[in-house]
Amino acid sequence: MPENRVVELTVCNGVGVITINNPPVNALTLEVRGQLKETLNEVEKNTGIRVLVITGAGPKCFVAGADIKDFPNQFKEGPRENATIYKEMFSYLENTPRPVICAVNGLALGGGLELALACDIRIADEKAKLGLTEVLLGLLPGLGGTQRLARLVGPAKAKELLFSGKIVKADEALRIGLVNEVVPAGESLNEALKLAEKLAKGAGIAMGYDKLLINKGLELSLADALEMEMHYVEKVFETEDLREGLDAFINKREAVFKNR
Numbered sequence: 001m002p003e004n005r006v007v008e009l010t011v012c013n014g015v016g017v018i019t020i021n022n023p024p025v026n027a028l029t030l031e032v033r034g035q036l037k038e039t040l041n042e043v044e045k046n047t048g049i050r051v052l053v054i055t056g057a058g059p060k061c062f063v064a065g066a067d068i069k070d071f072p073n074q075f076k077e078g079p080r081e082n083a084t085i086y087k088e089m090f091s092y093l094e095n096t097p098r099p100v101i102c103a104v105n106g107l108a109l110g111g112g113l114e115l116a117l118a119c120d121i122r123i124a125d126e127k128a129k130l131g132l133t134e135v136l137l138g139l140l141p142g143l144g145g146t147q148r149l150a151r152l153v154g155p156a157k158a159k160e161l162l163f164s165g166k167i168v169k170a171d172e173a174l175r176i177g178l179v180n181e182v183v184p185a186g187e188s189l190n191e192a193l194k195l196a197e198k199l200a201k202g203a204g205i206a207m208g209y210d211k212l213l214i215n216k217g218l219e220l221s222l223a224d225a226l227e228m229e230m231h232y233v234e235k236v237f238e239t240e241d242l243r244e245g246l247d248a249f250i251n252k253r254e255a256v257f258k259n260r
Helices: 029-045 070-074 081-093 111-117 144-152 155-164 170-173 186-199 202-216 221-237 242-251
Strands: 005-014 015-020 051-056 061-063 101-105 105-111 123-124 129-131 179-185
Touching: 005 029, 015 029, 015 186, 029 081, 051 061, 051 111, 051 186, 061 111, 081 101, 081 111, 081 202, 101 111, 101 221, 105 111, 111 129, 111 144, 123 186, 129 170, 129 186, 144 155, 170 179, 179 186, 186 221, 202 242
Parallel strands: 015 051, 051 101, 061 105, 101 123, 105 129, 123 179
Antiparallel strands: 005 015
16 A cells, blocks of 8 residues: 555454554544545455454544534535445445454544444443534434444433433443443553454354344344344354364364365
């Protein structure tokens, strides 16, 4: 990738790390939007990336939402057109078979929190603050925030947060289920990488099926979801990963999964 990018991708040991580096607050500008789309296209083509981590550069901000001064440029084509580009990228994160981990360092507001909500796991440092603050500007979250937040923390808590524009600290975010883990300040990326490296050695097909079953199963009746689950149980029995996992267990060795 060329230098001086605002969205950077590094890959090591099966883990891809996307860093949004748009100081001072890593705002979602048109430049970030365009480069994030390019980067996700590159991730999709790179079969060596087994787990994806997303973070923001610097200790103060993960992503502090949209750049309000950039609104005239972003909305030239209309709010639906602008939002659709983001929503397609966030849906990719939600639906890719790869586990996606968000390292929340500092502020995650507005579109920044909507980006985090599209990830599978959120690890926040103790100084992180999170909120969908659009109502304070007379707006509402349009990148999936109303839907993903309610599914994560429940409709009553989601309404409270959305109606008030409240910003919650890391400990409260953990209590309500908005993040999975809180770690010491400055350690969110390190902890995300530790988890990512562990998952990168795991059975990728099985994890991908797990992710799909949870995401899609929530949209179905329990009976239909259970039937879908059985369909993927049958599929996983056809994989080399299963044979490798069973052989490794029987012979008391570490499994080396290839189909990720």
